[in-house]
Amino acid sequence: xxxxxxxxxxxxxxxxxxxxxxxxxxxxxxxxxxxxxxxxxxxxxxxxxxxxxxxxxxxxxxxxxxxxxxxxxxxxxxxxxxxxxxxxxxxxxxxxxxxxxxxxxxxxxxxxxxxxxxxxxxxxxxxxxxxxxxxxxxxxxxxxxxxxxxxxxxxxxxxxxxxxxxxxxxxxxxxxxxxxxxxxxxxxxxxxxxxxxxxxxxxxxxxxxxxxxxxxxxxxxxxxxxxxxxxxxxxxxxxxxxxxxxxxxxxxxx
Numbered sequence: 535x536x537x538x539x540x541x542x543x544x545x546x547x548x549x550x551x552x553x554x555x556x557x558x559x560x561x562x563x564x565x566x567x568x569x570x571x572x573x574x575x576x577x578x579x580x581x582x583x584x585x586x587x588x589x590x591x592x593x594x595x596x597x598x599x600x601x602x603x604x605x606x607x608x609x610x611x612x613x614x615x616x617x618x619x620x621x622x623x624x625x626x627x628x629x630x631x632x633x634x635x636x637x638x639x640x641x642x643x644x645x646x647x648x649x650x651x652x653x654x655x656x657x658x659x660x661x662x663x664x665x666x667x668x669x670x671x672x673x674x675x676x677x678x679x680x681x682x683x684x685x686x687x688x689x690x691x692x693x694x695x696x697x698x699x700x701x702x703x704x705x706x707x708x709x710x711x712x713x714x715x716x717x718x719x720x721x722x723x724x725x726x727x728x729x730x731x732x733x734x735x736x737x738x739x740x741x742x743x744x745x746x747x748x749x750x751x752x753x754x755x756x757x758x759x760x761x762x763x764x765x766x767x768x769x770x771x772x773x774x775x776x777x778x779x780x781x782x783x784x785x786x787x788x
Contacts, residue, residue: 549697579603631677669739678702
């Protein structure tokens with residue numbers, strides 16, 4: 535956990551991690567499929583997000599993401615991998631995050647415990663090389679997968695500010711963002727959605743590299759589905775669009 539003094543400073547600044555508002559709007563067995571494209575033209579692959587059965591006597595909820603690129607995009611870069619985030623079933627705060635990807639035959643993986651005090655420690659593997667990356671905690675710590683689900687469970691009111699540390703793409707980042715005013719209609723293969731947009735900027739904790747903008751669109755309906763996301767990768771702007779929703783016939787509380 536972060537220090538009490540830092541938590542008070544963030545609260546005073548009006549920027550942090552908004553609290554969960556009521557029951558989570560997703561259930562075990564839900565699966566969300568997304569189409570990925572680069573520069574709005576080239577279909578790059580697919581991502582599937584799923585909520586798996588709880589473990590540890592119901593205290594932990596595993597969230598899983600699977601990514602695979604298309605055969606066409608594989609000619610430039612072949613990618614296949616997964617990510618797992620174990621979140622507290624009550625608070626939805628992540629306890630541990632692990633990802634693994636095979637990129638052009640090279641295995642890359644990270645493993646990060648997020649529920650321990652002190653600096654953020656990410657154990658990594660790149661082919662035959664192994665090591666640990668560390669960064670001081672500047673705020674609450676999330677990972678990208680748990681963040682997508684956590685934001686479904688908070689009230690995304692216009693002007694709400696977001697500040698937290700983030701583990702994503704085998705790096706440690708600082709995220710600063712804000713909920714945009716107004717509503718936006720977003721059309722995808724899964725339907726047309728009335729959404730709210732979250733605009734954020736990622737800065738690497740080590741100060742290296744450029745700032746990366748990222749945008750999320752969440753449906754304003756009872757399930758608060760993550761409908762779309764846009765960010766920058768080394769090949770250009772990348773976009774994920776919701777293509778299919780599969781879930782048990784259970785309607786969560788709003």
